Amino acid sequence: MMNEAIPHLTDYSDATLDHAFATLEAEVRESAAAAAGDVEGFRLHWLGRKQGRLKLVSEVWLKLAPADARRALGMRFNQLKQGIEAVLEAPAAQSGPKLAALDVTLPGIARVAGIAHPLVTTMQRVVEVFHQLGYSTALGPEVETDFHNFEALNFPPNHPARDTQDTLQVAAQGAKAERDRLLMRTHTSPVQIRTMLEQAPPLRIVIPGKVHRNDAADATHSPIFHQVEGLCVGPDITFSDLKGTLDHAMRSLFGAGVTTRFFPSFFPFTEPSADVQISCIFCSGNGCRKCKYSGWIELLGCGMVDPAVFAAVTAERRRLGLDDTLYDPARVSGFAFGMGVERIAMILHGVSDIGLFYSGDVRFLEQFA
Ligand code: PHE
Numbered sequence: 350m351m352n353e354a355i356p357h358l359t360d361y362s363d364a365t366l367d368h369a370f371a372t373l374e375a376e377v378r379e380s381a382a383a384a385a386g387d388v389e390g391f392r393l394h395w396l397g398r399k400q401g402r403l404k405l406v407s408e409v410w411l412k413l414a415p416a417d418a419r420r421a422l423g424m425r426f427n428q429l430k431q432g433i434e435a436v437l438e439a440p441a442a443q444s445g446p447k448l449a450a451l452d453v454t455l456p457g458i459a460r461v462a463g464i465a466h467p468l469v470t471t472m473q474r475v476v477e478v479f480h481q482l483g484y485s486t487a488l489g490p491e492v493e494t495d496f497h498n499f500e501a502l503n504f505p506p507n508h509p510a511r512d513t514q515d516t517l518q519v520a521a522q523g524a525k526a527e528r529d530r531l532l533m534r535t536h537t538s539p540v541q542i543r544t545m546l547e548q549a550p551p552l553r554i555v556i557p558g559k560v561h562r563n564d565a566a567d568a569t570h571s572p573i574f575h576q577v578e579g580l581c582v583g584p585d586i587t588f589s590d591l592k593g594t595l596d597h598a599m600r601s602l603f604g605a606g607v608t609t610r611f612f613p614s615f616f617p618f619t620e621p622s623a624d625v626q627i628s629c630i631f632c633s634g635n636g637c638r639k640c641k642y643s644g645w646i647e648l649l650g651c652g653m654v655d656p657a658v659f660a661a662v663t664a665e666r667r668r669l670g671l672d673d674t675l676y677d678p679a680r681v682s683g684f685a686f687g688m689g690v691e692r693i694a695m696i697l698h699g700v701s702d703i704g705l706f707y708s709g710d711v712r713f714l715e716q717f718a
Contacts, residue, residue, distance in 0.1 A: 355402075355409040361418035370425045373406065374432060381436045388437065395433045403430060467717045468575055468706055471694040472557045475577045478601045479555040482594065484579065487554040489540035491561065492519065496528035497539035501661040502618040510617045515563035517572075533561035537578035538618060541654075541685060544580065545662045549675050551583035552683070557690070568702045575690035580654070582676070582683035588621070588653060591684035595651060599627050602693070606633065610645065619652025619685055630696065646696065651686035659683075 358365060377395065384391040395402050406426065414422050465473070476486060489497075495506075504510050506527050514535035522530035540556040556578040564570045581590065596609050607630060611623040626647045629640035636642040656678035667673035674680070691703050698717075700706070705713045 355405045358410055358414075361414060361421070363421070366421060366425055369410075370429055373402075373429055376402075377429070377432055377436065392437055403433065461715075464714070464718045466706075466714070467694050467698060468690055470717070471697065472575060472577060472690050475598075475602065475688070475690070475693065476555050476557050478598050479553075479579060481601075482553070482597070484553040484555040484581075487540050487544045487556050488558060489534070489537070489543050489556070491534055491559055492531055493534040493539050494528065495530045495532060496665075497542045498532060498534050498536070500528055501542045501658065501665065502538055503655055503657045503661070504617050508617070517561050517563050534558075535562050536560050536687060537576045538685070538687065540578065541580045541618075541658075542662060542665075545582070545676055546665060546669070546671070549672070550681050550683075551581075553579075553581050555579050566704065568704070569692075569695075571691065571703050571707065573707075574703075576687050577690060578685065578687040580683065580685045582654065582681050584681060586653075586682045586684055588684070591651060591653065591686070594684075595625055595649070595686060599625075599648070603627060603630050603697075608634075611651075614650060614652070616650055616652055618655050618658050619650075620655040622650065622652035625649045625651055625686075648692065648696075649686055649688035651684065654683040654685055 356369075358369060380394060381391060384394075393401065398404065403426075406429070411419065411422055411426060480486075498516075499511060500506070516535050517533040519531035519533070537556045537558045537560060540554075540558070544552065544554055544556075556576075558576060558578075559573060560576050561573050564572050566572060579594075581594070592609075592611065599607050599609050606628075608628045610626050612626065614622045614624040616622045624647055626645040628634040629637060629644050629646055631637050631639045632644065634644040636644050640646050659676045659678040659681060662676045663673050663678070666676065691706060694700065694706070695703065
């Protein structure tokens with residue numbers, strides 16, 4: 350690097366200063382290029398304490414300048430210094446391994462394409478089975494009113510049946526009428542009510558969705574989980590229709606060899622109610638660890654729509670000024686069913702811990718790609 354003497358300034362006009370500093374800035378750029386990675390050499394050349402160029406500039410220009418020119422000089426001097434420091438801080442000047450020539454034959458960075466979550470695919474599979482039977486999808490909100498989640502479904506206020514669905518209440522609802530109080534829906538059944546308030550029978554809907562219960566998480570429980578619900582309403586729907594529909598749906602989902610059986614059960618909004626079991630898909634009903642040696646796996650709840658539900662829908666339609674004859678319990682009947690998506694996904698894929706579905710662990714999820 351050349352070390353030319355700093356020329357004396359002839360005057361302190363802006364033009365002279367501009368020219369003098371521009372010359373030095375050009376010199377900084379040239380010497381940065383010439384240093385070719387010798388960062389320390391460049392630093393000493395410009396900022397060296399005894400012989401650095403900047404020190405000379407300061408001695409020859411700054412110190413000799415009359416008081417009224419110092420300010421303009423000082424500002425330019427600082428700019429020059431910042432320019433030098435910027436060269437030193439630039440990434441190319443940082444020490445560390447130098448990039449060799451670009452090797453275009455190195456493998457690129459592969460980005461793994463995303464896939465649908467196994468719970469989503471399971472939900473879609475169930476929904477698809479019912480679409481084939483002429484059902485359409487209905488959706489509803491996760492934050493529900495007490496009316497839709499409970500009252501219209503024949504869970505009266507304070508009725509002990511509510512205890513079966515540990516409910517997460519939305520805070521500060523006390524000032525509202527009981528029926529308007531908000532909660533996290535505990536099942537997808539409120540969408541039955543919402544749909545009957547919006548559509549005329551006959552009705553065939555399938556309702557996938559997320560539900561919430563104040564359950565402690567363990568290997569088979571999660572406070573947030575998913576259900577697929579179904580509702581069929583018409584002038585002459587019978588329990589045989591329910592049995593035939595679910596029998597077909599279970600065969601479509603789990604294989605043609607699967608048989609179903611119905612056990613008496615209870616839900617406030619269906620009468621009669623039943624729990625449905627399928628023959629164990631792992632041992633064909635012979636008994637194994639998966640079915641606890643019973644040969645059967647319990648999968649869903651169902652039943653004939655309780656006339657009290659049609660009565661509640663009819664009363665609400667009247668209150669809203671809608672046609673209150675459509676769901677007259679004397680004129681329509683129907684069935685409903687509901688199943689847990691996680692449970693089906695666990696059975697289909699042999700997953701033993703429900704928490705894996707929510708962990709976001711790619712090692713688990715990529716198995717479903
Ligand atoms: N909603 C019920 C539950 O979550 C399931 C169900 C739906 C039962 C429809 C019967 C009919 O437990």
